[in-house]
Amino acid sequence: MRAQFVLSEIGIGLRRNLTMTIAVVVTVAISLALFGSGLLIRKQVETMKDFWYDKVEVSVYLCGELSSAPTCGGSAVSDAQRAELEAELRALPQVEEVFYESQQDAYDHFRQQFADSPDLVENVTADVLPESFRVKLADPTQFSVVADAFVDRPGVEEVQDQKALLEGFFSVLNKLQLLALIIAAVQVLAAVLLISNTIRVAAFSRRRETGIMRLVGASNLYIQLPFLLEGVLAGLVGAAFASGALLALKEFLIDRQLRPTFEFTAFVGWDDVLAILPVLFATGALLAGLSSFVTLRRHLRV
Amino acid sequence: MIRLEHVTKTYPASSRPALADVTVEIGKGEFVFLVGSSGSGKSTFLRLLLKEETATAGTVHVADKDVGKLSNWKVPALRRSIGCVFQDFRLLPNKTVFQNVAFALEVIGKSSHTVSTVVPEVLELVGLETKAKRMPDELSGGEQQRVAVARAFVNRPMILLADEPTGNLDPTTSIGIMKLLDRINRTGTTVVMATHDAAIVDSMRRRVVELDDGRVVRDQSRGVYGYGA
Numbered sequence: 409m410r411a412q413f414v415l416s417e418i419g420i421g422l423r424r425n426l427t428m429t430i431a432v433v434v435t436v437a438i439s440l441a442l443f444g445s446g447l448l449i450r451k452q453v454e455t456m457k458d459f460w461y462d463k464v465e466v467s468v469y470l471c472g473e474l475s476s477a478p479t480c481g482g483s484a485v486s487d488a489q490r491a492e493l494e495a496e497l498r499a500l501p502q503v504e505e506v507f508y509e510s511q512q513d514a515y516d517h518f519r520q521q522f523a524d525s526p527d528l529v530e531n532v533t534a535d536v537l538p539e540s541f542r543v544k545l546a547d548p549t550q551f552s553v554v555a556d557a558f559v560d561r562p563g564v565e566e567v568q569d570q571k572a573l574l575e576g577f578f579s580v581l582n583k584l585q586l587l588a589l590i591i592a593a594v595q596v597l598a599a600v601l602l603i604s605n606t607i608r609v610a611a612f613s614r615r616r617e618t619g620i621m622r623l624v625g626a627s628n629l630y631i632q633l634p635f636l637l638e639g640v641l642a643g644l645v646g647a648a649f650a651s652g653a654l655l656a657l658k659e660f661l662i663d664r665q666l667r668p669t670f671e672f673t674a675f676v677g678w679d680d681v682l683a684i685l686p687v688l689f690a691t692g693a694l695l696a697g698l699s700s701f702v703t704l705r706r707h708l709r710v
Numbered sequence: 711m712i713r714l715e716h717v718t719k720t721y722p723a724s725s726r727p728a729l730a731d732v733t734v735e736i737g738k739g740e741f742v743f744l745v746g747s748s749g750s751g752k753s754t755f756l757r758l759l760l761k762e763e764t765a766t767a768g769t770v771h772v773a774d775k776d777v778g779k780l781s782n783w784k785v786p787a788l789r790r791s792i793g794c795v796f797q798d799f800r801l802l803p804n805k806t807v808f809q810n811v812a813f814a815l816e817v818i819g820k821s822s823h824t825v826s827t828v829v830p831e832v833l834e835l836v837g838l839e840t841k842a843k844r845m846p847d848e849l850s851g852g853e854q855q856r857v858a859v860a861r862a863f864v865n866r867p868m869i870l871l872a873d874e875p876t877g878n879l880d881p882t883t884s885i886g887i888m889k890l891l892d893r894i895n896r897t898g899t900t901v902v903m904a905t906h907d908a909a910i911v912d913s914m915r916r917r918v919v920e921l922d923d924g925r926v927v928r929d930q931s932r933g934v935y936g937y938g939a
Contacts (some may be wrong), residue, residue, distance in 0.1 A: 621817045
């Protein structure tokens with residue numbers, strides 16, 4: 409195999425079909441950028457789950473003087489009830505830790521949280537806030553075990569899962585990811601058709617050369633490799649552009665816009681972005697290589 | 711070297727066979743004219759030898775290989791042992807004479823060392839050593855056909871197929887090409903030439919196989935173009 413010969417054939421082919429090659433590169437770049445964004449969003453959801461599930465707790469609110477829940481019976485939780493609930497919570501195997509938050513603790517947190525709104529703090533006193541057990545689960549998905557066991561118990565007003573608050577947000581992200589992947593799939597289809605068409609035009613415009621190559625007994629590999637590599641090269645260039653787009657997305661959108669605005673949460677890191685890039689290059693090369701190969705089998709027969 | 715046994719070839723779109731029960735044997739080093747009117751099956755005969763087409767029935771042997779049973783990946787090896795020349799030369803217009811001949815070696819993976827020694831030799835054989843750097847459109851028809859012969863012969867094939875190689879050339883130029891083919895034949899290369907050119911066939915006095923409507927109607931050593939001549 410003479411590399412120089414193959415390389416010069418690739419160069420000739422790419423130059424002859426410059427406009428088509430550009431179209432292929434752009435389409436591949438867009439589809440891979442969307443595909444990469446989809447992967448990045450999934451990674452973001454995972455990152456946030458890791459970050460938040462560590463922090464979420466199940467709150468078991470206890471009855472206060474003013475509670476209207478039927479399990480309260482119109483009176484505040486008794487010391488005996490509180491001690492029994494705490495013992496049982498600690499006994500559950502799914503439970504990792506239990507903190508008790510008294511009405512005064514709740515009031516302190518409240519004041520801290522709403523320090524910016526003194527009016528609100530003025531109107532709230534410790535005795536209107538419920539006391540609660542903050543339960544940390546070993547596995548945050550095991551919420552129902554705690555909820556089922558405690559929701560109907562006397563002295564318990566409500567069992568609340570903080571994780572549920574996050575689920576809504578995650579479902580939005582998941583839908584975004586799905587959308588990106590669907591658009592990517594449509595673009596991939598367009599890219600495959602474009603590549604296949606480009607290779608066909610290339611094969612047609614070089615039919616004189618390939619005809620002679622077949623006649624003098626050049627192997628299929630020799631005849632098809634320049635076309636195949638042409639496709640793969642276009643795919644790789646497209647992947648390079650898509651990688652650039654993804655890096656720009658991380659730098660300009662995530663790091664400069666989102667991170668300062670949403671300081672309370674975690675975002676995907678550079679290592680996550682860098683891990684996606686090889687996937688993009690491999691997908692680009694494979695996509696272009698396969699569609700070229702299939703086209704060549706139909707249009708450059710022995 | 712070449713053996714066809716009861717070969718029939720029917721193209722899918724046609725009910726009449728292009729070749730019907732053809733049996734011909736061509737020995738090593740022979741020079742054979744394939745004559746007959748247009749559509750008599752001469753081109754199909756040549757295409758079968760190259761495995762551009764596969765026989766509908768019968769067997770085709772080239773260089774002791776059953777061409778019909780040859781797997782696809784062995785076809786290039788078959789074609790390397792056969793050189794081809796056509797009426798329309800089929801040169802690459804954007805390559806020089808040298809590059810056109812070298813192309814045939816490059817695409818079968820020969821080293822650049824081989825190319826730079828073998829190509830000048832074969833250009834000298836066809837008498838074009840001084841025109842190596844010319845482009846095909848700067849050459850006369852006869853010279854272009856010489857380049858095509860050089861390209862067909864550069865890999866020293868055992869068989870040279872020529873499909874109406876003088877069809878686009880004037881009689882004087884044609885004689886030059888025939889002398890060249892004769893010289894190649896004398897190196898031991900089997901030459902099969904399909905032609906309409908009665909004058910050439912008559913003057914060469916070589917074996918003649920005549921096809922008519924896909925059948926061999928005459929096979930004569932030292933023959934002439936027509937019956938009457």
